[in-house]
Amino acid sequence: MNKTRASGRTVGGLRTLSLQAPAVTLLLLWMVIPLGMTLWFSFQRYNLLMPGMTGFAGLENYQYLFSDPALWAAMGNTLQLVGWVLAITVVGGTLLAVLFQQEFAGRGIARVLAISPFFVMPTVSALVWKNMMMHPSNGVLSWVAETFGFQAVDWFSSLPLTSIVIIVAWQWLPFALLILLTAMQSLDEDQVEAARMDGAGPVAIFFFITLPHLKRAISVVIMIEMIFLLTIFAEIFVTTSGGPGLATTNLAYLIYIRALLDFDVGTASAGGVIAIILANIVAIFLVRMVAKNLED
Amino acid sequence: MTTSRNKPDEAAALSLTDQEAMATGNRPPSWLASAGTKKFGITVLGWTVALLIFFPIFWMVLTGFKTEAAAIADPSLIFSPTLESYQAVHDRTGYARFAINSVVVAFGSTLLALLIAIPSAYSMAFLPTKRTKGTLLWMLSTKMLPPVGVLVPIYLLFRDVGLLDTRTGLIIVYTLMNLPIVVWMLYTFFKDMPKDILEAGRMDGASTFQEVFFLLLPLTLPGIASTGLLSVILSWNEAFWSLNLTSSNAAPLTAYIASFSSPEGLFWAKLSAASTMAIAPILVFGWLTQKQMVRGLTFGAVK
Amino acid sequence: MATLQLKQITKSFDDTHVIKGIDLEVNDKEFVVFVGPSGCGKSTLMRMIAGLESATSGDILIDGQRMNDVAPADRGLAMVFQSYALYPHMTVEDNMGFSMRLAKVPKEQRRQKVLEAAKILQLEPLLDRKPKALSGGQRQRVAIGRAIVRNPSIFLFDEPLSNLDAALRVQMRIELARLHEELDATMIYVTHDQIEAMTMADKIVVLQDGVVEQMGSPMELYHHPRNRFVAGFIGSPKMNFLDVELDEASPEGVRIRLPGGDACTVPVDGRDLAADARLELGIRPEHLQLDDQGPLSGEIQVLERLGGQTSLYVQMGELMVTIMADGDVAHRVHDRVRFGFEPVRAHLFDSDAMALPSLHQHPLAGLTRQDHRQATESSGL
Numbered sequence: 001m002n003k004t005r006a007s008g009r010t011v012g013g014l015r016t017l018s019l020q021a022p023a024v025t026l027l028l029l030w031m032v033i034p035l036g037m038t039l040w041f042s043f044q045r046y047n048l049l050m051p052g053m054t055g056f057a058g059l060e061n062y063q064y065l066f067s068d069p070a071l072w073a074a075m076g077n078t079l080q081l082v083g084w085v086l087a088i089t090v091v092g093g094t095l096l097a098v099l100f101q102q103e104f105a106g107r108g109i110a111r112v113l114a115i116s117p118f119f120v121m122p123t124v125s126a127l128v129w130k131n132m133m134m135h136p137s138n139g140v141l142s143w144v145a146e147t148f149g150f151q152a153v154d155w156f157s158s159l160p161l162t163s164i165v166i167i168v169a170w171q172w173l174p175f176a177l178l179i180l181l182t183a184m185q186s187l188d189e190d191q192v193e194a195a196r197m198d199g200a201g202p203v204a205i206f207f208f209i210t211l212p213h214l215k216r217a218i219s220v221v222i223m224i225e226m227i228f229l230l231t232i233f234a235e236i237f238v239t240t241s242g243g244p245g246l247a248t249t250n251l252a253y254l255i256y257i258r259a260l261l262d263f264d265v266g267t268a269s270a271g272g273v274i275a276i277i278l279a280n281i282v283a284i285f286l287v288r289m290v291a292k293n294l295e296d
Numbered sequence: 297m298t299t300s301r302n303k304p305d306e307a308a309a310l311s312l313t314d315q316e317a318m319a320t321g322n323r324p325p326s327w328l329a330s331a332g333t334k335k336f337g338i339t340v341l342g343w344t345v346a347l348l349i350f351f352p353i354f355w356m357v358l359t360g361f362k363t364e365a366a367a368i369a370d371p372s373l374i375f376s377p378t379l380e381s382y383q384a385v386h387d388r389t390g391y392a393r394f395a396i397n398s399v400v401v402a403f404g405s406t407l408l409a410l411l412i413a414i415p416s417a418y419s420m421a422f423l424p425t426k427r428t429k430g431t432l433l434w435m436l437s438t439k440m441l442p443p444v445g446v447l448v449p450i451y452l453l454f455r456d457v458g459l460l461d462t463r464t465g466l467i468i469v470y471t472l473m474n475l476p477i478v479v480w481m482l483y484t485f486f487k488d489m490p491k492d493i494l495e496a497g498r499m500d501g502a503s504t505f506q507e508v509f510f511l512l513l514p515l516t517l518p519g520i521a522s523t524g525l526l527s528v529i530l531s532w533n534e535a536f537w538s539l540n541l542t543s544s545n546a547a548p549l550t551a552y553i554a555s556f557s558s559p560e561g562l563f564w565a566k567l568s569a570a571s572t573m574a575i576a577p578i579l580v581f582g583w584l585t586q587k588q589m590v591r592g593l594t595f596g597a598v599k
Numbered sequence: 600m601a602t603l604q605l606k607q608i609t610k611s612f613d614d615t616h617v618i619k620g621i622d623l624e625v626n627d628k629e630f631v632v633f634v635g636p637s638g639c640g641k642s643t644l645m646r647m648i649a650g651l652e653s654a655t656s657g658d659i660l661i662d663g664q665r666m667n668d669v670a671p672a673d674r675g676l677a678m679v680f681q682s683y684a685l686y687p688h689m690t691v692e693d694n695m696g697f698s699m700r701l702a703k704v705p706k707e708q709r710r711q712k713v714l715e716a717a718k719i720l721q722l723e724p725l726l727d728r729k730p731k732a733l734s735g736g737q738r739q740r741v742a743i744g745r746a747i748v749r750n751p752s753i754f755l756f757d758e759p760l761s762n763l764d765a766a767l768r769v770q771m772r773i774e775l776a777r778l779h780e781e782l783d784a785t786m787i788y789v790t791h792d793q794i795e796a797m798t799m800a801d802k803i804v805v806l807q808d809g810v811v812e813q814m815g816s817p818m819e820l821y822h823h824p825r826n827r828f829v830a831g832f833i834g835s836p837k838m839n840f841l842d843v844e845l846d847e848a849s850p851e852g853v854r855i856r857l858p859g860g861d862a863c864t865v866p867v868d869g870r871d872l873a874a875d876a877r878l879e880l881g882i883r884p885e886h887l888q889l890d891d892q893g894p895l896s897g898e899i900q901v902l903e904r905l906g907g908q909t910s911l912y913v914q915m916g917e918l919m920v921t922i923m924a925d926g927d928v929a930h931r932v933h934d935r936v937r938f939g940f941e942p943v944r945a946h947l948f949d950s951d952a953m954a955l956p957s958l959h960q961h962p963l964a965g966l967t968r969q970d971h972r973q974a975t976e977s978s979g980l
Contacts, residue, residue, distance in 0.1 A: 016428075019419035022412045023479055024431065030472040031438045037449030096345065104339040110346035112583050116353055119582030121533040123553040124571040128356045130557075131564050138368045138564075140355060173349070175593070182590045183598050217598045224594065231442040234535035234550070238557040252444040252536075259448045260540065268448050276445035283440035287433050290595045492684035495651050500698035500749070501672030510697075514688045 038276070041269035048263035061270040071271070073246040074254040081165060081250055082229045086222060088169040093176025093221065094214065098206065100177070101184050111181070118174035122234040129167045130156065130239045160240050160247040167235050172228075176221045183217030184210070216289075223286040230279055251275050353575075360568035367564040381569035391570055394552035398574075400463050401548055402531040405470035406524050409478045412471070414520075417482035418508065422494065432483065436595055439476040443536050454541060463546045466538065470531040478527055481592045485519030486512070522588035525581045529589075532578050549574040601662060601675070601752030601785040602627050603648065608657035610643055610809075617643050619809040620657070625753075625787060625802075630779050632788045634796040635806035636832070641789045642757060644806070648787065649678050649755055661753065672698070677746035678755040681762065683738045685730040685745075691717075692726040695745045716747040719781065736767045743775075747782065756788040760795065772798055793833050797821070805829050815964075822961035827879065827952035836884045836910065838946075839920045843880045848872040853947055853955065855880065858915060861894035865945045867955035881946035881954075884910070884921040889928060893939030895920075899932050911936070 045057040065071050100111050117125060133139050134155035142152030155163040187210065195209050231252040236242055242249035242257065249257070255275065259268035347354075359367050361377040385391045420428050450469070451460070459465030489512065497511045513520070535550040542551055553574060556567040582589070590598060603625040610618040618640045625631050633641040646652040648659060650671030659666045666674050686694050692713050693700075699709045717723045720740045730738055739759060746754055756775075760768045776799055779786055790796055796803045797817045805812040805820065805828075813825040817833075824830035830838050846854040846862055848869030855878060856862055865880070872878075887895075889911075897915035904926065911922040913936060922938060930936060947955045 016419040016423045016425055019415040019423075020431065023416035023435070023475060026412065026472060027435055027438050027475060031441060034446035034449040034453075035441070037452075038446055041448060099338070099342055099345060102338045102342065104335065104342050106339075107342065110342050112586075113346040113350040115586060116350055116579060116582070119529060119533070119579050120353065120575050121550050121553065121578070122535045123539075123550045123557075124356075124575055125352070127553060127556055127567060128352050128571065131567065132355055132359060132367075133352055138370075140351075140371050143371045170349070170352070178586060179590055179594060179598050182587070217594075220594050220597045227440050227442070231444045231536070233444065234539060234554070237535075237539055238554045252442070255444050255447060256540070259451065265448055265452070272442075272445040272448060275442045279440055279442045279445070283437055286440065286597075287437050290436060290597050291429070291433055293597050490682055490684065492680045492682045493686060495671075496678070496680060496684035496686070496745075497697070498651065499649065499671050499676070499678050500745075501670075501701045506701060511686060515686075 035276070038269045038272045041265050042273050044266050044269075046265040046269075048265060057266055061266040065267055065270045065274075070246055070249065070254060074249050074251050077161060077246070077248060078230060078250040078252075080161060081168065081232060082226060084165045085169045085172060085229055086225055088165070089172045089176040089225060090218060090221060092169075092173050093180050094211075094218065096173070096177045097180035097184050097214075098210065100181055115174040115178050117171050118178065120171070122171065123238050125171055126167055126235040126238045129163075129170070134163055134166075156240055157244060160244060164232075164235060164239065164248050167239070168229065168232055171235075172225055175225070179221050180214055180217055183214055187213045220286070220289065223282055223289070226282045227279055227286070230282075231275065251278075353579075356568045357572050358568075359564055360572045362565050362568075364563060364565045367568070381565040382573070385566050385570045385573070389552075389566070389570070391552070391573065394547055394549050395573070397463060397466075397542075397546055398532055398548035398550075401466045401470060401546075402528045404463070404467045405474065405531050406478075406527040408467065408471045409474050409527055410482075410520065410524055413475060413478040413482050417479050417486055418512070420479075420483050421486035421489075422491070432480065435476040435479055439473075443473075447540060450537075451540065459541075461542045461545045461547075465541055466546055466548070469537050469541065470534060473534070473537070474527045474530055477530070477592050477595075478523055480595055481523040481526065481588070482516075482520065484591060484596050485516050485523070488519075489516055519588070522585045523592065525585045526589055526592045529578050529581055529585075603753060603785070603787070604658075604660040604663075605644075605648075606658040606660070608644070608647065608659065609655045610640070610647060610652065611655045617809050618647070618655075621809075621811055623804065623811070623814070625785060628783055628785055630776075630786045630788065630799055630801045631804060632790060632796040632800035632802070633804045633806055634790055634793055634832075635812075637791055639806040640809040641791075641806045645678075645755055645757055645787060645789045648753075649676055650674050651678075672701075675752040676755055677749045677751035677753075678757065679739075679742045679746050679759045681758040683730075683742040683759075683762075685738055685741055687730050690727050690729055691722060691733070691741050691744075694730070694741055695748045697745070698749050712748050713744075716744045719747065719778070720744050735763050736771065739763065739771060743778070752785065754782075754784055754786040756786065758790055759788075760790070761792075768795075775799060794835060797833070803833075805832060816966060818961065818966055819964040822964050823957055824881075824946065824954055826954055827881065827948045830881050830946055830948070830954065834883055836921045836923070838881045838883050839887070839918075840948075841880045841882075841915075841918065841920070843878050843947075845872065845874070845876050845878050848874075848876075852958070853878075855947070857894050858918075859894050859896060863894060863942055863945075865942050865947050865955075866958045867947050868958060869947075869955060872949065872955070877950045879948040879952075881948060882940050882944060884923040886944040887920070887922040887938050887940050889922065889924050889930075889936055890939045891937050893937040895939060896935060896937045899930055899934050899936060902930065902932055913938070 042061055043057055043059075045053055045055050045060065047053060096114065100107065100114065104110075131139070133141055134153075136142055136152055136154040136157075139155075141155070145152045153159065192205055192209055195205050200208065232250060233252045233256065236248055236250065236253050237256075240248040242253045251271065252275065255268050255271040258264045258271060262268075355371075358373070360381055361379070362375050363378055363380060366372075366375045420432060454460045454465050459468070493515070494507055494511055497507050502510060532548075533550065535554070538548050538550045539554060542548070549570075553567070553571055556563065556570070603623075605621055605623040608618055608621045608623075609616065621644065633644060635641050643652060647654050650666070650669065654667055661674060661676075686697065689697065692710070695713045695716060696709045699712065704712075713726070714723070717726060720743060722737070722740055722744055725733060725737060725741075730741065733741065739762075742759070759775075760771050763771060772795060775788075779799075788795075788799065800817055802814065803817055803820050804814045807828055813820060813829045815823075820829060820833045824833060827840070831840070841858060843858070844856040846856050848854075850868050850870040852864045852866050853869035853872065854862055854864045857880075895915065897913035897920060899911055900914050900919065901912040903910040903912075907926045909924050909926055909928050911924055911928070911930065913920045913922060943959055946957075949955060
């Protein structure tokens with residue numbers, strides 16, 4: 001005991017190990033076991049409804065999945081969903097961050113109101129939008145449209161994916177705002193004033209000072225949102241259940257259908273592997289960025 | 297917090313314009329008027345945007361106080377408020393049971409995660425080795441594994457060991473789900489703590505345990521609290537595992553609210569009342585910890 | 600009684616050697632200052648003495664006992680940190696009493712000891728405050744108080760004044776010197792500020808790159824620096840260095856040729872000099888004198904008048920030379936001036952940057968502050 005105490009951090013190796021062991025072991029199990037199983041299942045013939053049919057399937061599951069038009073539809077939907085939500089939240093978030101950075105009366109409260117949707121559980125926000133906002137006859141949006149003499153839109157039947165995009169964007173816009181606003185506050189006020197002395201107007205300041213300063217935060221927002229948006233599930237589950245047809249089925253929802261509705265473990269696992277690969281492509285960049293930040 | 301930080305600047309700016317106004321004589325310069333209009337414009341714009349974004353929540357809260365009939369009638373701000381939906385949600389759907397599930401699961405998983413994470417974060421912050429950075433990053437990378445990718449094995453494993461539709465099962469999943477973020481946040485809070493203070497404690501004769509108990513924990517309590525709150529928020533709002541791993545016994549509020557999605561009958565007032573109750577505490581937590589949330593959600597990549 | 604000995608102490612972090620074998624002796628009641636540029640290893644050395652860092656090799660002895668494997672709290676030391684490291688959630692009293700609380704000293708006794716220390720440091724009215732409610736100087740005193748309470752045989756100070764403003768620093772310097780006398784304890788003090796070292800130390804240890812460049816009394820270091828580094832580091836403004844040519848070297852003196860062409864004999868031992876040795880002449884600004892007959896000359900570039908003194912920055916060819924002159928010099932910028940020096944004040948450095956041994960030991964070089972003290976005591980009798 002005396003030895004470790006006196007020589008402090010150098011003998012720390014063993015102590016470090018024992019202190020970190022629980023967290024590391026648990027996370028390792030949490031990662032390796034399911035990952036290994038997913039990978040294993042994806043090469044197996046395994047359907048819970050057909051207990052007799054088991055065995056090694058090779059690439060059969062992948063072949064089946066890739067020849068399934070549902071996969072391509074789901075991939076397309078996933079991409080559209082991610083793309084549109086990202087575009088809306090990043091552009092909107094940046095503009096909102098600039099707006100809420102200005103001094104105005106009650107700014108603190110306004111900020112709090114604007115970031116609130118992020119703390120609303122996904123099932124609540126989806127149902128509130130589906131029913132009270134977007135309902136074709138009783139929703140607020142249709143009422144507004146009719147009041148101004150427009151045709152009410154039946155959101156979930158005529159524009160299903162757009163509706164999902166709106167709901168998800170509403171949830172994630174505050175996230176982008178929150179992060180970018182924080183990043184904005186680290187902008188050196190002197191820099192802005194120096195630019196003003198150099199004759200820069202508000203627009204020039206935004207493009208030459210603010211935006212470059214936010215670059216890093218924006219990329220973090222993009223990557224983190226991507227990881228979460230790739231596997232949006234609850235919003236679809238409670239509104240459209242992937243429909244009509246496959247119109248709002250994304251990759252996550254497709255895997256859910258295959259696994260827990262069709263009980264086709266093999267194919268679902270193959271889908272899971274694809275989802276993991278997609279997420280990892282993004283994750284690599286994010287981890288690299290975080291690692292760089294750890295240096296300083 | 298930020299507003300208060302900006303206050304002195306504002307005051308300085310004000311006094312400056314005062315001085316200038318005095319220096320230039322009786323009339324304030326012309327640009328002052330346009331600045332005033334600009335400020336008014338920003339105020340209006342800021343509030344309009346904030347209220348628009350907040351509107352669905354506001355509307356939901358309002359609808360919760362309406363009768364079912366009023367809820368589906370044309371939108372109106374004028375109605376006679378009633379608590380009958382709250383009453384109905386409470387009496388007929390057994391809201392309390394789901395709420396208890398949510399509380400148990402969210403706080404249980406948070407406590408567990410904190411217990412596991414504190415020693416780990418302590419050693420990373422104060423006894424760093426060459427591997428520390430790698431371990432941290434690896435922990436983060438596990439957070440990036442899409443849950444849907446491991447849905448099948450987790451579902452089957454849980455089915456086989458009887459954890460499906462149990463609170464224990466959800467607690468395990470949520471603990472592991474939040475562990476990387478909790479370790480990370482604690483690590484950054486511990487790292488911010490001046491090392492000198494712990495060393496002074498050692499010079500004063502504190503053992504490792506006393507160091508942690510008398511110095512580290514009291515001094516990082518705000519950080520630990522906000523880490524815990526973030527973990528509670530994330531667990532409370534989690535809707536992938538709760539929808540897939542629970543059905544009736546252990547279903548938390550996310551799953552309970554989802555049950556309102558069935559098309560038969562539109563119970564908007566009841567949905568709104570239940571939703572309001574489900575999100576109110578978390579909304580408050582979120583408002584309280586927004587600053588620290590950024591740290592946790594971006595893994596410190598944005599300061 | 601508290602003495603400290605370091606024997607061949609080294610410290611490496613992975614592959615970087617921070618401390619490269621240091622031998623050092625600290626006598627009882629001595630005030631020793633470790634000084635050196637940042638990164639020289641002075642803080643690491645102190646932290647090893649404290650026990651916060653382990654020594655890679657070598658022995659640390661306190662009162663003759665090997666302490667390498669003894670916990671920091673059991674070494675009989677107390678340390679004052681650069682950041683003060685006060686416990687922010689405890690009152691001043693609890694801060695000062697924390698070590699006794701850990702040692703399970705009864706509350707009454709604790710309070711009494713804290714009060715004693717508080718009295719020495721005039722902290723009594725502040726005992727119930729938290730560190731946040733104190734000024735920088737007060738925090739500093741609490742940190743010292745926390746050390747005093749432990750009744751250590753050796754006090755360690757890690758750059759304790761660097762967070763204070765200039766005026767307060769001077770005041771605390773005086774207070775620390777007074778405290779040293781009052782407590783009659785051994786003190787080790789780390790700083791990068793040579794003025795602090797000069798004013799407070801009995802013995803200065805100049806460190807660079809993990810080795811001791813020189814060890815000695817302030818006056819010894821000032822008048823007889825062992826090498827060019829110590830010569831440049833001790834003294835403010837910095838010593839001037841001029842390249843000179845060797846004319847003739849002998850054990851009784853070295854004749855050199857100054858940049859202007861004049862010859863001059865410096866009273867240093869030149870017996871080991873090679874005939875073609877490259878020499879550098881070092882003269883402190885305060886030892887250069889304006890003199891119309893002086894052998895050196897240049898053009899004044901900048902004049903800094905401090906009232907009592909004037910600093911002249913004189914361009915001499917490629918070189919800028921600093922001269923400390925009287926406050927009343929009437930020169931102006933761009934004037935050409937001639938100046939000279941007493942050869943006995945000059946230092947000569949050989950091509951290895953080592954000083955040639957001076958033939959005249961300065962009369963005050965052996966003097967320490969402790970001698971002062973003894974002198975005043977005896978005169979009082």
